[in-house]
Amino acid sequence: MSDSIRPPARQRRKEARPQELTAAALSLFVEKGFAATRLDDIAERAGVSKGTLYLYFESKDALFKAVIQEGIVSALHAGEALFDEYDDPLDLLRTILQGWWDRIGNTELGGIPKLMMSEARNFPDVAAYYQQEVLQRGTALLRKAVMRGIERGVFRQVDADAICSVLIAPLVYRAMWRQSFGPACGQETDTAQYLRTYFDLILNGLLTGVSGGAAR
Amino acid sequence: MSDSIRPPARQRRKEARPQELTAAALSLFVEKGFAATRLDDIAERAGVSKGTLYLYFESKDALFKAVIQEGIVSALHAGEALFDEYDDPLDLLRTILQGWWDRIGNTELGGIPKLMMSEARNFPDVAAYYQQEVLQRGTALLRKAVMRGIERGVFRQVDADAICSVLIAPLVYRAMWRQSFGPACGQETDTAQYLRTYFDLILNGLLTGVSGGAAR
């Protein structure tokens, strides 16, 4: 509707289209679920006509896959910055987890886990891909931090694979909560307290008896 | 199909029908989501005709609500047995959490959290009810155990409300996982290890320095 004046405007628009569309689709898929979201609604939210969607995506399924793909790429991109910046295992672990929350769980990207969990069995191939590219990778990253802590005797001897799943669960769960019950309950407020308590619990749970008050 | 000894067969059927139907609906709703589940499929799985569903539920929405209601009732029933059997806060907490897993998370009832999370924003009234009757109640139960532990100096001073949400998260998350990614990945196997690690982490995280090896 409002393309005008500067030539770059249209150009930029054209190239940005797919992401505008997947962004609109993501928010609706997360809100209503894949099947309950109508292409009309996505088109409307994106400010285009329904037919336009088919210029960029072959089908509703293809759009879903693009949404997830887009989300994964963004997430990995958001995650890259976290590697190897800290030497101290405690700081590293805390940074990774807090970073996940800040850059994924607490952003629009935080809808992806909810969406993926809801639709996993309807899109097994996408689920497998997600599992591999996101969950595995994320776990591997965490694992390095945990292993380092154990090796240095800062962390207790725990099963490294299992602990990664346990550690991330409260964060992912909270992210999913925000996307489902959150909008109804106004309980967004005590998220800070939730995170503080979370870190207090897991760091005390991980650390060897040496240091008492690990979390703050 | 199964006519036998006493109850008039037809009679028994009539009374058992609603639960047969909600059971069939639950498994399909959990698997595919509400919108993607066809009433035909539910009817087929329950071994009745499509019309029969409307004898017991006036719409697909009403069926959804009945499924949740049924699930909540069952869950509360399953939860009742856990109260006040133990004096030791540690045992009590462990029993509650393990009990949740054994009687809910690890059974068909474990699908309810996934379903409810997926559909919360499509059924805000049901979500509010669920939030109140299940989540609040469950939290209150946990809270009692935590408080007792803190009062006796067995648990560290933590925010009782927040810790409850954090403590239950890994279990609920795991239950939801079983219903989504689980069927594809064969990773059900290490659930025992997951639980062991989970208890090890949280109990070490909760206990005061006094006793070293809380988890086993």
Add this chain to the structure above:
Amino acid sequence: MSDSIRPPARQRRKEARPQELTAAALSLFVEKGFAATRLDDIAERAGVSKGTLYLYFESKDALFKAVIQEGIVSALHAGEALFDEYDDPLDLLRTILQGWWDRIGNTELGGIPKLMMSEARNFPDVAAYYQQEVLQRGTALLRKAVMRGIERGVFRQVDADAICSVLIAPLVYRAMWRQSFGPACGQETDTAQYLRTYFDLILNGLLTGVSGGAAR
């Protein structure tokens, strides 16, 4: 449900059933139309179960036909008393028309014309039968009175066939009105005035100039 005490009770019930059913059906067919009336509703109004209807009528169509048949028989029965009781053509005509209103138009039977008109094209055979047995007969009766009046010079020379249709129209139309718009509008009240004006008009219209004030 309520069979008891005296043997005749059940007996009478049994024989009266068909009419109880057609009576219930008539009122609902007239109210909602044939297609929009559910057998459940008819059964409920008649105080029997849906299955019972099929003990007496082969199908919904058969029930419709029975309703009309029943209505026609009653109407003819109601009409029989009107013949040849008066010698004076004016009185005879007035008696016939007023009699039709009192015994048909203004009773439950008055719903038949509305029903028949609504459904004529869905039940051509019934319509033909109705046309022949009711409309033709009624017209023939009226015709005799009109002819007598013309022959005696009391009525003007008019087309006997056409005038019969014209004369009955305001009464039938009013009867149909009562069954459709009537219940909503409270205008039932001025029916007396309607009839008075009707008779005033048609009798003045029919009579030769001889007598001035025919209607009252």
Add this chain to the structure above:
Amino acid sequence: MSDSIRPPARQRRKEARPQELTAAALSLFVEKGFAATRLDDIAERAGVSKGTLYLYFESKDALFKAVIQEGIVSALHAGEALFDEYDDPLDLLRTILQGWWDRIGNTELGGIPKLMMSEARNFPDVAAYYQQEVLQRGTALLRKAVMRGIERGVFRQVDADAICSVLIAPLVYRAMWRQSFGPACGQETDTAQYLRTYFDLILNGLLTGVSGGAAR
């Protein structure tokens, strides 16, 4: 939206669609009644697919209301031309009544009264609207002609309100008849005679003794 000079073919279609659809619906509703008419049939008669109906009307009920609305608008439009063209009360009255027959009763619009009467109790709000906008208005128009005749001493002293209902009844009844029994009986032919006799009767019935042969 509106580029270019005259009608871009597609464009014209789009605007004409609603009326094409209501026209198809009207004829089928009149023939079979509302409930017995399938949307498939309407679509087929209009030469569109079933889905197209929902592009223009949000439900079958809404379509019904549009049909009536459309019919009323057309009828009022058809009726406008009749006002105040004649000074002589006799000519005016005759013109109004004959005009109703020619422009409404004897056209497709003549189905509206039958349809409305059949469905009045299923659509009370529509019936009330029809009652007010059509029947009241029409009556008011007639009333003016009657009053003028009475004031000038051309018509006898009659109840103006009641006479209007009585006068119009044979015409409306005949119009409804054409839509119901008519198609079966071939009696369309003597409509001319019916009208002649009708006018002969009512005009003689209305006029003061002065002039003898009012109708022709």
Add this chain to the structure above:
DNA sequence: AATGAATGAGTTTTCATTCAT
């Protein structure tokens, strides 16, 4: 590239009819 009217297959819902009790 973009539109949005049109489609028709697919889904929910209704209800006449059947039949075991």
Add this chain to the structure above:
DNA sequence: AATGAATGAAAACTCATTCAT
């Protein structure tokens, strides 16, 4: 004779997809 649970064919309604413009 009577019931009412169960059925399934048919109807209303939805929406992903197509295509003329």
